[in-house]
Amino acid sequence: MRLLDWVVLLGTLGFIVTYGVWKTRGSKDIEGYLKGDNSMKWWTIGLSVMATQASAITFLSTPGQAYEDGMRFVQFYFGLPIAMVIISITVIPIFYKLNVFTAYEFLENRFDLKTRSLAAMLFLVQRGLAAGITIYAPAIILSTMLGWSLNVTILIIGLLVVIYTVSGGTKAVSVTQKQQMAVMMGGMLVAGYMVVHYLPQNVSFGDAVAVAGKMGKMNVVDFSFNWDDRYNFWSGITGGLFLALSYFGTDQSQVARYLGGKSVGESRLGLLFNGLLKIPMQFLILFIGVMVFVFYQFNQPPVFFNEAAKSLVYATPYAGDLRQLEEEYTTVFEQKQQAVHGLVTALRGEDEAAIASAQQQVETLTNSAKGVRDEAKEVIRQATPEAEVRDTDYVFISFVMKYLPTGLVGLLLAVIFSAAMSSSASELNALASTTVVDIYKRSVKQQGSPQHYVTASKAFTVAWGAVAILFAMFASLLDNLIEAVNIVGSIFYGTILGIFLVAFYFRYVRGNAVFLAAVLAELVVLYCYYRTDIAFLWFNVIGCVCVIVFGFVLQPFVGKKGVKV
């Protein structure tokens, strides 16, 4: 990193943190601290909702995913706009009418305290783990690429977030997310322009898209139905809908964003803004990944994108094996580069036979290159058994560090730090508000002064920040932690959504029945997880439907405890 990169990175982050603290100083009561005095306009809500969902991993992993798997991940978001409409029509007016601070507060009004506490505790456990991962996941990649200590990187991200989240509460989270979204989208657009700009002069943008298509990367929509296929139209439009309903309707880290709105209308517009722009935004990020893939058809990629992991192998007896594979990779790449140029020429000539022949040649050489890459990964695994051999998360950052000019490297790093900070801030703010409103104020100290609850909220924000930082620091000691947290999230989201859908739409079902139904639904989801190969997105549908069905079946047998709203 050059001096200019440091200036851009530190200047951007310093400005956002200072602005957040200055702009939101002086919240004196819990209404102001946890709901931002209901002063947020729709564009602030919309950007805040988008920034909360866009974590650093969005910008690190998504281009890498497109590099490996093409554009099809965008289908994961097809259910999101429908969820935004449903939440705008039904959820927002009810939350506003009850003037709740958290989503779980509503469950006590509708059912009983135990259902509220169950949902709040599930959220705290799940989101508490996720907050650590939100910091850890980008920190491990950034520390590797920048040569920084992992713990120092974790501390930098964690402390920056805690400073302004403690100082200004919900409003600070929302106002800083506007700046962060501007940095994120500006940085990605610049990166997208640069990667196209760096294509060879005789390869146009149209040629690049055509090459990506012939190499299977423009697979945006797939209408074929397959239960085991993680990303297709059907899993996106149904599983994605249920996941988005759960996330935006019941997860406090998102609910807090729109509960701070000036009115029902402002909150609705904020969510609909997200419904309009989320898919184009994800498409853009994936498309940048595809363009990076095309770029590496004309410029040699490393055999393994995590250079730090490779460096460790060079210090072992396996160094010779790895270097030999790198030479083989270079030879295959040079042949493939010629073949891709041949494909471009064939595509311009619109000669179907020539295109098919060139495509066949490119495919063969791509498979050869993949074979060499797999062998290199095996050597790395043997030389350093603890090394992570999945390197797709390093594809985009590796391109940024190696090819972007001075200044833009700092800007793109600011994008990734901003994304880590924006989602972490929402999580810490939501964890603190749920702890104070649903546990502390409800069950521990009910008669405190407004100032007391603000102080308690700040203390819990610091405490959850410390938990997240500590968890992130110890995360590397546990195997498959990220995968475990993602699976836990998927397993519980459907059930929580089921509880909320029963609360909103099925007044016949009361507290005891929905509580038992939630327990049984969870058992069904766990059975599906352990005993079937069903893709994880479907767990959201299964858990939700089971809560509703079991609730109706059990209601006649378990009494009528619980009141209607």
Next chain:
Amino acid sequence: MEDTNPVDTEKPLAKPPFFKSWSGMYWLVLGNLGFLILLFYVLTKVYE
């Protein structure tokens, strides 16, 4: 003393800025989704 903004729950169905009713906004979002899926389908078919 700082200004506070009381929650506007009295007008939950106030008109959105771009349409006469909220239904228009909802159909805009759903129509945009349909348009994007169609566009993506065309992209997939053209470039496969």
